[in-house]
């Protein structure tokens with residue numbers, strides 16, 4: 001299992017838009033909703049647009065390029081044209097800092 005990586009402080013995350021973070025081969029879209037933080041693969045599974053630039057509503061993000069929706073909790077594609085989920089990173093908050101643990105199965109984010 002991969003080690004958790006600190007990506008910043010909860011207080012630094014905006015609540016009105018996503019933020020993209022990158023390390024090694026990972027490119028992750030972070031979203032803060034209230035006191036909760038969600039982290040999914042940033043590359044849309046349809047054509048790799050940045051999901052961090054999408055609109056967030058009802059626990060989902062809408063891809064800014066063609067409008068597919070992805071659940072922030074499960075990564076599932078909820079509408080066309082995307083049909084494949086994006087990876088979900090485990091979020092741990094410790095003393096106000098956000099740590100991400102990559103998915104345990106290989107994903108397109110890691111290729």
Ligand code: FES
Pocket residue numbers: 044045046047048049063064065066067068080081082
């Ligand atoms: S690139 Fe995201 S729906 Fe096409």
